Amino acid sequence: MLRLETLAKRYKTGDHALKGVSFTVEKGQVVGLIGPSGAGKSTLIRCINRLVEPTGGRIYLNDVDLAGLSGGDLRRARRRIGMIFQEFALVERLTVMENVLSGRLGYVPFWRSLLRRFPQPDVDKAFALLDRVGLAEQADKRADELSGGQRQRVGIARALEQDPELLLVDEPTASLDPKTSRQIMRLIMEICRERQLPAVINIHDVMLAKMFVDRIIGLTAGEVVFDGAPTLLDDAVLTRIYGEEDWTAMQASAAEDAADAAATYGTQPTAEKVPVERMAGLA
C-alpha cells in the first residue's frame, strides 16, 4: 500500500513542481495519473522511488517512510518498487535476458551480478516472465534489436523480476503506436490484477486511461485537482485539468488517431474493434 502525505518538490530555480500532493493507493488498485505536460506527473512518479529528491512530505510504502532513507536502506526500498519507463530505458547493448535479470540486482551480491551467475530461482522467474509477456524466443537477442513494443515488454518483465510491492509506470505508451499502446496497457492491467499489485501509471492519453484504469488522479501545476473513477471524468473536469484550448486540441487529435487506427487496423475481428469504436464515439 502506498501513501503520500503532502509530497512537495521545489527546484532551486524556485519552480514548485509539486505542491503538497496526498493520496493513498490500496493493494491491487491501479491509478492513472493524468495532466498537462509540466504538471509534475513525471516528477511525482520519480519522487516516490527517490530518483528525484522530494523537498517535503512523506512517502509510505507499507508503513516505511521512503523519504527519510539513504544508502543501503534506500536501495533495499527501491528493489521493492518496480519501474517502467517511457523510452524503455533498457541497456541497449545487453541481451533481453540480462536486462530482465538486472531486476534482481538489488538482491544479489556484486560478484554474482558481475559473473552473471544469478540464483536458479531468479533465472526460472525470468524465463517465466518472458513467456508471460510473449518474448520467450528473444531471450538472447540484444535489446537494441527489438521493436518498441517488444522493448517495453522487456521493461515490464524487468520490473516484475523484482517481485515488487508497487509498480511505477512513467508514460509507458508515449513512444508507441496506438495499437501497441493498447496491447501494453492491457498487459500491465492483467499483470496487476494477477498479482494484486498497486500501481501508479503516468499517462498522457486520457482515452487510454479511461479505458483501462480503476481510478484517475488529475494533476495540474503540481496539485491534485481530481481524484475518482474514470466514469466521473467528464468534459468539465477535463477542461479544469487541461485548460479549454488544450482539451479541445486533444479531443481533435484523439479523433484523428481513432480514424487512422480504424483505417489501418479496423477490420480485425478481435476485441480491438470495440475500443476503436468507443474512442470514435467519445470524440
Added chain:
Amino acid sequence: MASVPTAGPTAGRRWRRPPVLIKDRNTRWLVYGGLLIYLILAVSTVEVDWQRVAEGLERGLRFINGFLQPDFTSRWTDIQRGLIESLTMTLTSTVVGVLLSIPIGIGAARNIAPPWIYYICRSIIAISRTFQEVIIAIFFVVMVGFGPFAGFLTLSFATIGFLGKLLAEDIEDIDEAQAEAIRATGASFMQLINYGIQPQVMPRLIGLSLYRLDINFRESAVIGIVGAGGIGGTLDVAISRYEYDSAGAVLLIIIGIVMLAEYSSSYVRRWVQ
C-alpha cells in the same frame, strides 16, 4: 506475493551469458589463448636489473622533489631560448603544414584526383605518418644542419601527413549529391572545391588544425633531443646532468602551456564557428 510458478516447463532451465566479443567458440579460445601465451612470453623477455632499479629509486625521489620544487632561475637563459624556439617552430610549422596539406590532401582523394597524383600524394602521406617525428628530424638535421629550422621542416612534414590523410578521407566521404549539384551548374574545378567541398570539410579542418597545433607543440619539445631545436634540447641537457629541479621546471612549463592551449581551444573553436 503471488509470483510466477517456479515449477513447470521453464523451471530449472539453465542460462549462461552469451559471449560478448567473439561469438565463435573456437576462435574465442584461439584468440584468448594466443594472447595469454604471448603475454607470458613477452613478460619473460623483460630482463630487469632490480638492484639498479632499487638504486634508482633514490634518484627517482630526487626527481619528484625537483618536480615539486622546480628551479626556473639557474638555467633561465637556456630555458627561455628553448621555449622561444619551440613556440615559433610550432606556429610556423603548423601554418605551413596546414597550407601544404590542402593541395596534398586534395591530391590524395580518390574521387577527385587523377591516379598518378593520387599515388604520389598517398606515398608522401604514408612516409610522413609511418615514421615518428624524431626519425624525420634526424634526416632534416643531416640535410640543413642543427637548429630550429630543421625542426620547422620536420613538424611541417608531419603536419602534412596528419592533416592530409584526414582531409583526403573527408573528401572521399562527402555527400556526393552536394558536389554533383554544384558541378551541374557548370562550375570549374576551383569553384567546385570552393562551393561544393570546402563547406562540408572546412569545420573539421579547422578543428583538426587546432589539434595539430597542440600536437606540434608537444613534439617540438622532443625533437630537440636529436638537435632540431626547441625546449627538448634544454631538457636533455638538464637530465643528463641530473639537474632534476631544472628539468622539473621545463616539464611544468610544457604542462602549463598544453593546459592553456586546451582551455583556449574550446573558446577559439566557438569563435570560429
Added chain:
Amino acid sequence: MPVSTTADGRKIWQRRTTATQWAIWAGWFAFVVLLVWCWELMTETTIWAFVSDAPQQIADLGSRMFPPRWSYIDQLVWPLLDTINIASLGTLLGVAIAVPIAFLAARNTSPSVLVLRPVALFIIVASRSINSLIWALLLVSIIGPGLLAGIIAIALRSIGFVGKLLYEAIEEIDERQVEAVRATGATGLQVVDYGIVPQVLPAFFGISVFRWDINIRESTILGLVGAGGIGLQLQSSLNTLAWPQVTLILLLILGTVVVSEWVSAKVRHAVI
C-alpha cells in the same frame, strides 16, 4: 548573411557587414605579422649556406643509403620483437591505470567533483603533455636503460591519451539506461557494471587498440635514449654512419607499422 540598403535605396547582399569585414582583415593582418615575427626569431641562428646545400646533401645521403644492407637483418629480429613487446605491455599497463582515472575524471561518475576530479584531470593533462620519449629519457636516467624504462614510458603516455578519450565517452552515455538500473536498487558498482560499462565498451576497445597502434610507432625510437627496442640499433647505426643499415631499419619499421595499422583497423571495425 546580411542584407542592407545602399545610399540610393537599392537592396544589396554582402556576405558580411562592412564592419565585420574590416575586423576580419585586421585579424588576418595581425596574424601574418605574428607569423613573420616568429619566422624571424626562429631563423636567427639558421646558417642558410647549409640550407641551400640541402639538395646536394639529400643526393649524397640517398646514394649512401641504397642499397640497404640486407644481411644486417639477423641483428634486428630480436630488437623488433622487443619493440613490439614494449608497445604491447606498455599499452596494457597504461590502459589498466587509465580506466579508474577516467571514471574519476568523468563528471557523472566521479565520487568527488571538487577534489578527486581535478586531480584526475591533472594527471591526464600531465601525462598527455609529455611525449613518451621524454618519459623514456627520465626513466633511463632514474632506473637505468632497458626494456622496463620503455614499457613504463609508453604506459605513462598512454594514460593521458586513453584516459581523456575514455572519460569523454563516459560523460556522453545515455543516462536513462543508468537511471533504470539504479531504480532496481542496485549498488554503485552494479550500476557501473550493468549501466555504464556496456555503453562504453566498444569505445574502450577502439581507443585501446588505436593507442597500441600509435605506441608501436613511438616504441621504435625509444631505443635512441636507451630504453630498448629497435631504436638501439638505429642509434648505433647512426653513430657509426652506417647508412645502409639505417635504411634496412626504416624498411622494417615501415613493414611493422603497416601490419599494426591493419590489425588496429580490423579490430576497431569488428568492435562496432
